[in-house]
Amino acid sequence: MRVFIASSDQMFRLALLLLLESEPGMAVIGVTDRAEGLAALLGISKSEVLLLDYEIDKQELMVGVIDEIHAIDNSPKIVVFSIDPHVETLSTTAGVEVFISKTVPPDALLPKLRELLSARSPE
Numbered sequence: 001m002r003v004f005i006a007s008s009d010q011m012f013r014l015a016l017l018l019l020l021e022s023e024p025g026m027a028v029i030g031v032t033d034r035a036e037g038l039a040a041l042l043g044i045s046k047s048e049v050l051l052l053d054y055e056i057d058k059q060e061l062m063v064g065v066i067d068e069i070h071a072i073d074n075s076p077k078i079v080v081f082s083i084d085p086h087v088e089t090l091s092t093t094a095g096v097e098v099f100i101s102k103t104v105p106p107d108a109l110l111p112k113l114r115e116l117l118s119a120r121s122p123e
Contacts, residue, residue: 013033066094079098
């Protein structure tokens, strides 16, 4: 699974990288700390999953960014992280596949990614 990480929080990005580094079948193919231009980066990278920190950019309306991502040909599945529980409803309404609270242990991500991996359509 080709994974792209988008978060302005350096420690959060590092934690995700370390978690996924040793996970068989998963490769982090890109990382950014900005919401601006994210859709273009994803279009070039051909990622299958985007791990998106909802608080990546306080200036950007993330629902709009999610809409831009959905407009990409073969857009990646989106996993949104946030500390704010209200973001789960916003994310689900915007069409993200998975919401994960930043208050749960990091290893809660792996079963969700495995589920996405098993659910993806064969190429």
